[in-house]
Amino acid sequence: MALRAALRSKCGLSGLLSQWSSCSSHGRVCVSPVLVAQLRNNSTSPKIKVDFDQSTGVAVMHMQSPPVNSLSLDFLTELCISVEKLEMDKRCRGLIITSSQPKVFSAGLDIMEMYGKSPEHCGEFWRAVQEMWLKLYSSNMVTIAAINGSSPAGGCLMALTCDYRIMADNPRYGIGLNETQLGIVAPFWFKDTMMNTVGQRVTEMALQLGLLYKPSEALTIGLVDQLVPEDQVLTTATQNMTKWLAIPDHARQITKSMMRKQTIDKLTSNREVDIQYFVNFITKDSIQKSLGMYMEMLKKRRA
Amino acid sequence: MALRAALRSKCGLSGLLSQWSSCSSHGRVCVSPVLVAQLRNNSTSPKIKVDFDQSTGVAVMHMQSPPVNSLSLDFLTELCISVEKLEMDKRCRGLIITSSQPKVFSAGLDIMEMYGKSPEHCGEFWRAVQEMWLKLYSSNMVTIAAINGSSPAGGCLMALTCDYRIMADNPRYGIGLNETQLGIVAPFWFKDTMMNTVGQRVTEMALQLGLLYKPSEALTIGLVDQLVPEDQVLTTATQNMTKWLAIPDHARQITKSMMRKQTIDKLTSNREVDIQYFVNFITKDSIQKSLGMYMEMLKKRRA
Amino acid sequence: MALRAALRSKCGLSGLLSQWSSCSSHGRVCVSPVLVAQLRNNSTSPKIKVDFDQSTGVAVMHMQSPPVNSLSLDFLTELCISVEKLEMDKRCRGLIITSSQPKVFSAGLDIMEMYGKSPEHCGEFWRAVQEMWLKLYSSNMVTIAAINGSSPAGGCLMALTCDYRIMADNPRYGIGLNETQLGIVAPFWFKDTMMNTVGQRVTEMALQLGLLYKPSEALTIGLVDQLVPEDQVLTTATQNMTKWLAIPDHARQITKSMMRKQTIDKLTSNREVDIQYFVNFITKDSIQKSLGMYMEMLKKRRA
Numbered sequence: 043m044a045l046r047a048a049l050r051s052k053c054g055l056s057g058l059l060s061q062w063s064s065c066s067s068h069g070r071v072c073v074s075p076v077l078v079a080q081l082r083n084n085s086t087s088p089k090i091k092v093d094f095d096q097s098t099g100v101a102v103m104h105m106q107s108p109p110v111n112s113l114s115l116d117f118l119t120e121l122c123i124s125v126e127k128l129e130m131d132k133r134c135r136g137l138i139i140t141s142s143q144p145k146v147f148s149a150g151l152d153i154m155e156m157y158g159k160s161p162e163h164c165g166e167f168w169r170a171v172q173e174m175w176l177k178l179y180s181s182n183m184v185t186i187a188a189i190n191g192s193s194p195a196g197g198c199l200m201a202l203t204c205d206y207r208i209m210a211d212n213p214r215y216g217i218g219l220n221e222t223q224l225g226i227v228a229p230f231w232f233k234d235t236m237m238n239t240v241g242q243r244v245t246e247m248a249l250q251l252g253l254l255y256k257p258s259e260a261l262t263i264g265l266v267d268q269l270v271p272e273d274q275v276l277t278t279a280t281q282n283m284t285k286w287l288a289i290p291d292h293a294r295q296i297t298k299s300m301m302r303k304q305t306i307d308k309l310t311s312n313r314e315v316d317i318q319y320f321v322n323f324i325t326k327d328s329i330q331k332s333l334g335m336y337m338e339m340l341k342k343r344r345a
Numbered sequence: 346m347a348l349r350a351a352l353r354s355k356c357g358l359s360g361l362l363s364q365w366s367s368c369s370s371h372g373r374v375c376v377s378p379v380l381v382a383q384l385r386n387n388s389t390s391p392k393i394k395v396d397f398d399q400s401t402g403v404a405v406m407h408m409q410s411p412p413v414n415s416l417s418l419d420f421l422t423e424l425c426i427s428v429e430k431l432e433m434d435k436r437c438r439g440l441i442i443t444s445s446q447p448k449v450f451s452a453g454l455d456i457m458e459m460y461g462k463s464p465e466h467c468g469e470f471w472r473a474v475q476e477m478w479l480k481l482y483s484s485n486m487v488t489i490a491a492i493n494g495s496s497p498a499g500g501c502l503m504a505l506t507c508d509y510r511i512m513a514d515n516p517r518y519g520i521g522l523n524e525t526q527l528g529i530v531a532p533f534w535f536k537d538t539m540m541n542t543v544g545q546r547v548t549e550m551a552l553q554l555g556l557l558y559k560p561s562e563a564l565t566i567g568l569v570d571q572l573v574p575e576d577q578v579l580t581t582a583t584q585n586m587t588k589w590l591a592i593p594d595h596a597r598q599i600t601k602s603m604m605r606k607q608t609i610d611k612l613t614s615n616r617e618v619d620i621q622y623f624v625n626f627i628t629k630d631s632i633q634k635s636l637g638m639y640m641e642m643l644k645k646r647r648a
Numbered sequence: 649m650a651l652r653a654a655l656r657s658k659c660g661l662s663g664l665l666s667q668w669s670s671c672s673s674h675g676r677v678c679v680s681p682v683l684v685a686q687l688r689n690n691s692t693s694p695k696i697k698v699d700f701d702q703s704t705g706v707a708v709m710h711m712q713s714p715p716v717n718s719l720s721l722d723f724l725t726e727l728c729i730s731v732e733k734l735e736m737d738k739r740c741r742g743l744i745i746t747s748s749q750p751k752v753f754s755a756g757l758d759i760m761e762m763y764g765k766s767p768e769h770c771g772e773f774w775r776a777v778q779e780m781w782l783k784l785y786s787s788n789m790v791t792i793a794a795i796n797g798s799s800p801a802g803g804c805l806m807a808l809t810c811d812y813r814i815m816a817d818n819p820r821y822g823i824g825l826n827e828t829q830l831g832i833v834a835p836f837w838f839k840d841t842m843m844n845t846v847g848q849r850v851t852e853m854a855l856q857l858g859l860l861y862k863p864s865e866a867l868t869i870g871l872v873d874q875l876v877p878e879d880q881v882l883t884t885a886t887q888n889m890t891k892w893l894a895i896p897d898h899a900r901q902i903t904k905s906m907m908r909k910q911t912i913d914k915l916t917s918n919r920e921v922d923i924q925y926f927v928n929f930i931t932k933d934s935i936q937k938s939l940g941m942y943m944e945m946l947k948k949r950r951a
Contacts, residue, residue: 222899293525301549596828604852
């Protein structure tokens with residue numbers, strides 16, 4: 043019910059994002075076909091599976107990175123490329139994001155990307171987290187989160203970028219920006235995204251206490267929009283999408299952009315500062331020690 | 346339950362607003378008695394009827410422009426002049442806005458003012474819409490909307506400018522900024538006014554989907570403040586006004602201005618840009634085509 | 649149920665705050681031990697009693713200025729010094745604010761400090777009100793208001809600066825920023841603090857009408873977080889504090905600062921303008937007359 047370090051062998055994708063990011067401008071990435079091919083070739087198995095139904099114009103993005111869809115650098119790179127491809131495909135009007143892993147939507151940022159890593163690596167990682175947020179929060183597509191499991195920290199952030207959130211009504215699942223529980227801090231754009239959803243006061247208390255909400259609580263405060271039985275999350279998302287696609291795209295897109303532009307501009311005009319701030323913070327001895335202790339605790343809990 | 350084009354013969358008032366606007370400054374209009382007389386003479390029948398009770402200091406403004414109080418250029422001109430006169434009358438402390446037409450408060454902007462019209466005309470019209478909003482949202486009077494019918498789009502905006510909203514509890518009535526349903530977009534100051542009332546998240550979803558709310562739903566999200574049976578809307582507004590007038594005017598006015606100043610300044614410092622943006626948007630072929638189709642649909646529905 | 653003038657003999661503390669303020673910078677005051685000693689010596693009896701439990705790291709600040717904990721210049725000076733001392737004490741992590749007076753948390757600003765006083769005195773007083781707000785709203789400690797009585801105007805503001813608000817569930821108590829009822833106006837930073845807690849719309853109506861809310865109403869709109877029987881307010885605050893102290897201090901403090909910085913900066917960069925505005929307003933003949941009438945009314949009510 044929190045960030046979990048995905049203890050896994052690193053595949054050969056490290057470093058890809060930095061090349062890939064270098065050709066981005068104003069938060070839009072130009073993904074060359076070569077890089078995409080490279081990614082697919084190097085990857086042992088894709089972490090993201092996209093099912094695009096041309097008849098409806100709706101894509102379903104399944105996150106399938108065992109065990110808990112941790113947002114690693116590789117995962118984020120793959121996710122960004124997938125979203126970018128759909129964004130550029132005019133036939134695709136709607137995107138549903140869901141998980142193929144049992145009991146979890148996404149466990150959030152992968153601690154392994156920030157524990158014992160070089161400042162360069164941490165910076166590269168953080169740029170990928172920013173990119174994921176920018177892509178999803180500014181998407182021209184209708185985006186719906188089909189939250190079929192727990193969704194702490196970065197997982198919650200991903201859900202918050204969507205236009206609509208449907209969650210499995212299972213009291214064992216939690217959702218929230220619980221960073222302070224680990225001794226780390228949700229950055230300003232996590233905070234802004236939550237404030238845009240549940241308002242200032244709820245955000246102030248939730249972020250300070252690092253609260254994870256049960257689905258029923260999340261519905262009450264407006265962190266999610268709808269609860270349904272676990273096996274109906276995806277079908278409900280699909281039904282709901284129809285309502286959104288009935289609206290003329292251009293009018294809906296201009297409206298969405300008008301609502302989110304200010305929040306997005308705050309990050310796009312401060313990306314480097316934000317990366318530097320993160321790197322300075324996360325590489326501190328005291329923070330590294332906290333992360334280490336947290337990972338030890340997770341290991342013991344598993345054993 | 347949406348914008349309705351008032352299919353009516355144009356009376357001789359076109360062009361008045363441009364003269365009238367030319368002497369405005371900082372959103373306050375100086376209405377010369379000559380212009381007002383001219384307006385009254387030219388008009389076949391007044392679209393606004395004002396009953397001012399000197400004993401209570403409260404004016405009731407009845408919108409009476411058949412069939413649905415569409416916000417035409419003439420209607421807006423008359424409304425602005427009426428509000429301005431009351432604003433300058435020190436005896437008038439409170440304003441109640443209501444409709445004399447059955448089943449509708451106001452159907453919003455008159456499509457006829459933007460369909461097949463010259464850019465100049467569209468710009469003139471848009472300036473009048475701005476003026477209406479500026480006058481009502483910054484009024485020193487206590488303003489109460491007695492919403493005795495449906496109130497889509499610009500009708501909803503007018504209600505949102507008031508200090509308090511009482512709506513008839515009739516489930517056949519709807520209220521909301523439903524512009525996207527027509528393929529057009531609520532401008533930023535419509536959006537800001539709604540956000541100031543119901544918050545960012547509800548506004549984001551409502552504007553994207555172009556939602557019209559039933560009275561009970563509108564009460565739940567705070568789009569209106571109170572529901573009463575249809576025949577008690579005006580009397581309840583009058584009773585409620587008493588509570589507001591018990592507060593010393595200067596303290597209430599400074600407070601109101603403090604709450605709304607930032608939102609108002611955003612438009613007053615961007616009026617020309619906003620007009621240009623609207624004119625460019627509405628005169629596009631694709632948008633004109635959308636409006637044409639919408640009007641055809643309305644005609645068929647009537648027939 | 650409003651501001652009450654504490655009709656009391658002035659003790660010899662006047663003028664202290666101006667010296668004390670002169671060494672402040674950027675909203676942090678450097679209190680010299682000499683001044684503190686001077687304060688203690690001059691004071692007939694302390695208006696603030698602090699119980700600090702080193703084992704828990706929690707201090708309880710009892711306001712004990714009869715009859716109604718009016719925020720006089722002396723009271724504010726003492727309160728600021730107490731908060732500052734705790735803030736500098738690394739062992740102190742949490743602060744609970746409560747009242748030792750029956751039926752009232754604090755009646756708010758002391759009218760005697762603004763009625764018939766020189767502009768210099770009014771300015772000095774207002775600087776102290778600012779200082780209280782800045783200290784409490786930006787505190788690094790966890791702050792909980794144990795609201796065991798009525799809390800109008802400045803008393804409500806004090807409660808709003810805290811991280812969490814627990815109120816006695818007694819329908820005879822009221823809480824709110826009711827300044828307009830007296831013909832005066834809550835300044836922008838009172839307004840901002842309330843907006844950060846209950847949102848724009850509720851604040852707009854509450855401030856215009858000068859509403860005092862019963863505890864149950866205050867809970868509904870989010871003005872307070874929890875209601876408990878009167879004799880359990882302090883124990884509940886202590887229990888609740890445990891939850892807040894379980895969060896690593898540095899992460900919680902950075903988060904709190906991130907949430908409140910913008911609001912705080914607005915005042916710190918406008919303190920002198922805000923003081924001048926207040927002095928100009930409060931020394932107006934019409935406002936002085938209003939205050940005089942209000943005090944006469946209070947005297948009669950007592951007699």
